[in-house]
Amino acid sequence: MDFSLLGPVTVTTGPAATPVELPLGPAKRRSVLAMLLLRPNSTVSVDQLVAGLWEDEPPAHARTVIQGHVSRLRAALAEGGADACGVELTTHASAYLLRLPATLVDTVRFDDLVARADPESAPADAVPMLRRALGLWRGPALTGTVASPPFAAAAHALEERRLTAVEALARAHGALGEYEKAAGVLHPAALGNPLREGLIADLMLVLYRTGRQSDAIAWFHRTREMLADDLGVDPGERLTAAYQEILRAVPAEPQPEPREPHAPRDPRDPRVAAEAASPPPPAAPAAASGPTVELLPRPPAGFLGREAELAELTRLVLPGAGQERPYGGAAGLPAEGGITLVTGAAGVGKTGLAVHWGHAYAAAFPDGRLFADLRGFSGGEEAEPADVLREFLLAMGTPADQIPPSEQAAGALYRSLMAQRRMLVVLDNASSSAQVRPLLPGGPHCATLVTSRSRLDGLIATDAARPVRLHALGPEDGAALIGALLGPDRVAEDPAAAEELVTLCDGLPLALRAASAQLVARPRWRLARLATALRDERRRLALLSAEDAGVAAALRNSVARLSADDAQLLRVLGAGFAREVNTAEAAALSGADPDLIQDSLERLAEMHLLDEEATNRYVMSDLVKLFAQGDGGRGSGPPGEGSGGPREGDGPP
Numbered sequence: 001m002d003f004s005l006l007g008p009v010t011v012t013t014g015p016a017a018t019p020v021e022l023p024l025g026p027a028k029r030r031s032v033l034a035m036l037l038l039r040p041n042s043t044v045s046v047d048q049l050v051a052g053l054w055e056d057e058p059p060a061h062a063r064t065v066i067q068g069h070v071s072r073l074r075a076a077l078a079e080g081g082a083d084a085c086g087v088e089l090t091t092h093a094s095a096y097l098l099r100l101p102a103t104l105v106d107t108v109r110f111d112d113l114v115a116r117a118d119p120e121s122a123p124a125d126a127v128p129m130l131r132r133a134l135g136l137w138r139g140p141a142l143t144g145t146v147a148s149p150p151f152a153a154a155a156h157a158l159e160e161r162r163l164t165a166v167e168a169l170a171r172a173h174g175a176l177g178e179y180e181k182a183a184g185v186l187h188p189a190a191l192g193n194p195l196r197e198g199l200i201a202d203l204m205l206v207l208y209r210t211g212r213q214s215d216a217i218a219w220f221h222r223t224r225e226m227l228a229d230d231l232g233v234d235p236g237e238r239l240t241a242a243y244q245e246i247l248r249a250v251p252a253e254p255q256p257e258p259r260e261p262h263a264p265r266d267p268r269d270p271r272v273a274a275e276a277a278s279p280p281p282p283a284a285p286a287a288a289s290g291p292t293v294e295l296l297p298r299p300p301a302g303f304l305g306r307e308a309e310l311a312e313l314t315r316l317v318l319p320g321a322g323q324e325r326p327y328g329g330a331a332g333l334p335a336e337g338g339i340t341l342v343t344g345a346a347g348v349g350k351t352g353l354a355v356h357w358g359h360a361y362a363a364a365f366p367d368g369r370l371f372a373d374l375r376g377f378s379g380g381e382e383a384e385p386a387d388v389l390r391e392f393l394l395a396m397g398t399p400a401d402q403i404p405p406s407e408q409a410a411g412a413l414y415r416s417l418m419a420q421r422r423m424l425v426v427l428d429n430a431s432s433s434a435q436v437r438p439l440l441p442g443g444p445h446c447a448t449l450v451t452s453r454s455r456l457d458g459l460i461a462t463d464a465a466r467p468v469r470l471h472a473l474g475p476e477d478g479a480a481l482i483g484a485l486l487g488p489d490r491v492a493e494d495p496a497a498a499e500e501l502v503t504l505c506d507g508l509p510l511a512l513r514a515a516s517a518q519l520v521a522r523p524r525w526r527l528a529r530l531a532t533a534l535r536d537e538r539r540r541l542a543l544l545s546a547e548d549a550g551v552a553a554a555l556r557n558s559v560a561r562l563s564a565d566d567a568q569l570l571r572v573l574g575a576g577f578a579r580e581v582n583t584a585e586a587a588a589l590s591g592a593d594p595d596l597i598q599d600s601l602e603r604l605a606e607m608h609l610l611d612e613e614a615t616n617r618y619v620m621s622d623l624v625k626l627f628a629q630g631d632g633g634r635g636s637g638p639p640g641e642g643s644g645g646p647r648e649g650d651g652p653p
Contacts, residue, residue, distance in 0.1 A: 001077075001085040003105045006158065007138030008434070009034045009145055013080040022080045026599045027457060028053050029069040031145040036089070036098035037105055038154055043095040052150040059616050061583070061594070068595025070096055106136045107158065114165045119172035127176070130169040137162060139437065140462035147461040155462060163189060163199065170202055174209075182206040188412065190219070191419055191442045194226055197235065201242035208246045216246050226444070293368025293395050296426065299359045300352035304484055305477035309470060313357050316340045316466050317447045318364050339440065339463055342451045344470035345608040345621070346377065346554035347510030350451040351428050353470060358424055358449070365447070367421040370395065372439070376431025377453050377557045385438035389414050392439075407438060415442030422446065431561070433458035453558055455606045472507030472621075475499045481509060482527075485516040490527060497527035504534040505544065506621045511551045514544045541626055555627045558607055569600045570609060573620060574628025580619045 002019065004010045009030045012019035024030050035044050035052050050062045059065070074089045082088065087100040102108045113133035117126035141158035145151045166189045173182035186203040193199060200223045207216040220243045224235050235243070317340055342350045358369050370392050374383045386407040393403050393410065396417055404410045418441035430436050430452040436459055440448055450456065450465065459465040473481065479498040483491040491498045505511035515534070519525055534540050541552045559567055569590055573581060576589040586601060587594040601618055604610040610618045620628075 001080060001082065001087060001104055003033075003037050003100070004138065005034060005037055006106050006110060006136050006141050006162075008143040009037075011077070011080065013085075020080075022076050024076060025069075025072060026603060027144060027146050028065070028599070028602070029073060031151065032066060032069045033073055033098075034142055034145050034151070034154075036096060037107070040102050040105055040108065041097070041099055043092050043097045045095040047094075049096075052148055053146055055146070055148040057615060059583075061598075061616075065595055065598055068593070068598075071595075109133075110136050110165075111161070114161070114168065117168060117172070119168045119175060123172040123175035126172040127169065130165055130172060133165050134162065134169065139434070143433065143458050143462055145458075145461065147457045152461060163193065163196065167199060167202060170206065174206055179206045179209040183210060183212075188415075188442075191415060194223065194444055195230065197223070197227075197239040201239045204239075204242045204246065213246060217243070220246075292366065293370060293423070295371040295391075295395055296358050296369045297355055297371060300356055303352055303356045304480055305473060306349075306353055306356075309353060309468060310357055310360075312468050313340060313342075313353075313449075314361070316468070317357075317449070318361060339448045339450060339459065339465040341456055341459060341465040341467045342449060342470055343453070343455055343467060343608070345472075345508070345624075346453055346558050347508040347551055348470050348472060348608075349509040350453075350470055352509065354426050354428065354449045354451050358426055361424075365422055365424040367423045368396075369424040369426065371426045371428065373428050374430045374435055376429045376435065377554075377561065378429060382431050382435060385435060386410060388439055393417070411438050414439075418443040418446050420445075424449065427451070430454075430456065432456070433462070437463065453608055454561075455608075457606070473502065473509060473512070474507065475502050478502030478505070478507050478512055481512050482516055485513065486519055490519070494527050497531045500531045501527060501534070504531060504540065504622075506623045508551065508623065510554060511544045511623065514550060518543065537626055541623065541630065544623075551623055552627060552630075555609075555624065558609060559627075561607065562603070565596075566600045566603050569597065570604060570624075570628045573610075574625045580613070580617055582616045582618070586618070 001011065001013045004012070009024070011022040011024065011033070013022060014020045024033060031053055032049060035049060046063055046066055049066050050058050053066070054062065070089065070091075077087055077089060085100070085104065087098070087104070090097050090099065103112075110133045113129045117129040117133070119126040119130070140155065141162075142151055142155040145155075166185055170182040170185045173179070173185065183203065183206045186199060186206065190196070190199055190203050200219055204216040204219050207213075207219070220235070220239065223239065227233050227235060317338060342354055344350050355371075358371075362369065372383065372388045372391065374388070376382055384407075389407065389410040390403055392414055394400065398413070398417070404413060421443055422445045423441065423443070425439070425441055425446060425448045427436055427439055427448065427450045430450050431454065433456050436450055436456070440463065450459065455467070456465065460467060472478075479491055479495065479502055482498050482501060501515055502512065505515055515530060518530055519527065530543070534543055541550070544551045545553070559570065562570065569586070569592075572590045573586060581589070583594055583598050583601060587597040590597060601610065601612075605612045605618060609624055610620055613619050
């Protein structure tokens with residue numbers, strides 16, 4: 001049995017060659033396990049668990065929820081053979097204790113390997129130990145836990161220990177005269193931590209000792225400018241000392257043995273460009289030579305409103321740009337490698353908002369805009385990160401035969417090419433944080449917009465993504481959208497009917513566009529005629545369909561991501577309550593354990609099939625309710641195909 005915290009929180013059992021991952025359930029249950037594993041063989045009080053699991057005010061039944069999570073963790077561990085491995089989860093008054101051999105936890109093994117490595121006195125022994133330690137990492141620590149300050153602090157502390165091990169490995173390579181290997185270890189860490197002065201200083205010195213003095217000096221000037229811009233401080237003693245040592249042109253230390261030949265350096269590599277630049281590249285580089293990359297889809301037709309959400313995107317992505325929409329004019333600089341996450345229900349207009357904003361602020365990204373539909377909720381296979389990386393590299397001019405076959409190598413090349421560019425990356429329709437992470441650019445002057453129906457709490461917790469929640473349109477904006485699609489005269493004929501259409505469509509742009517498509521195809525219809533038809537709840541979802549752009553199809557793709565139990569609860573709630581429900585009421589309707597129901601409600605809220613308007617108060621929209629009542633929407637077809645929808649020859653309502 002193996003417990004992992006250095007990446008996604010998992011428990012695996014079975015042979016090392018074919019391990020089996022135990023089902024741990026939702027984020028809060030994984031978080032309970034993680035808190036116990038962070039203090040193996042020590043008690044963790046219920047109060048500590050409550051403080052870690054709820055960032056806001058915990059619900060009144062928080063202790064009951066934790067008891068339920070512990071009970072199911074205990075059952076999962078027992079099923080995985082915990083007894084045979086010496087693993088036991090016990091209760092001690094108002095605390096819990098996870099008793100186990102400490103070496104089963106990857107953080108313990110990591111710390112042991114790092115502690116035994118001595119890069120200065122025994123570098124030849126330290127290199128394999130440190131490589132084994134760093135090999136235990138499978139991504140950002142504590143992935144899959146809740147986004148709360150205690151977990152953010154724990155993840156940060158683990159990341160600091162990883163960086164310390166990276167620096168130790170580089171020192172060990174340096175002690176052996178393997179400066180190229182030391183640079184290879186430090187370079188990715190420096191890109192991800194551009195203000196960590198000690199790490200940058202080490203990288204500068206090993207670059208100098210490989211004969212790449214201009215690269216080393218460029219790193220100093222870049223870091224100096226970032227320190228001044230971001231923190232208002234000058235370089236510290238260690239960084240300054242490394243710079244002065246290089247300027248004094250200290251002779252490079254002799255290599256103990258000839259280095260192996262390496263492949264010619266790619267002229268597109270930003271490090272090569274830095275050697276030819278005089279002075280070294282500034283913190284905000286100019287646009288790269290060659291044609292600007294443009295993968296954004298065309299701007300969405302009829303887009304209007306959303307001023308508050310557009311202003312929030314601008315504030316997060318381009319802090320210095322103000323609230324104007326330049327469309328080719330001057331714009332501010334992107335926030336330092338920022339990730340902005342646009343979330344909301346199916347059909348609420350997330351993609352349209354991101355694409356519209358990307359076109360509006362094209363001038364802020366002179367090197368181009370990348371876009372990928374990750375197909376997380378499209379009803380088919382999700383996009384593989386390796387395939388998306390290949391498309392991005394091809395778009396940036398990398399010859400097909402020079403794209404590495406592995407996802408890891410392709411990702412490293414992608415981040416290297418992005419390091420000195422100012423680009424916007426739009427990752428649309430993401431299914432999970434894990435799908436997004438390999439596609440995040442490494443450059444400090446790139447911005448990333450991610451859209452998803454899921455909240456992607458993991459991306460917020462481990463990658464500091466800043467969320468923008470997209471809500472349904474209000475009556476005024478919804479009616480304006482209908483007017484933009486049909487012409488203002490048809491709305492002006494009957495503004496009350498237009499407002500009713502917005503209500504019947506739950507303010508969803510997708511539903512309003514589908515309704516407008518019905519009216520565009522039938523120019524003799526008045527808005528009131530369609531509103532009358534939509535009042536019939538049995539026909540509403542079928543009427544709000546336009547080929548492949550129907551509300552029912554969008555909701556079906558969301559529900560397809562649910563477990564059978566969660567989908568069943570959605571159907572029960574659709575039939576069982578009119579507007580809102582709490583955990584106790586949902587448990588009574590479904591006849592299930594309240595703790596299980598609490599987890600299911602959280603997952604439905606995470607997928608925006610419910611809204612948690614207040615603690616333990618869940619609300620379901622009318623269209624989701626109708627879909628749930630129809631057993632997941634199966635059997636509802638487009639108008640005229642047995643759905644009872646209106647036909648062109650029907651008389652007036």
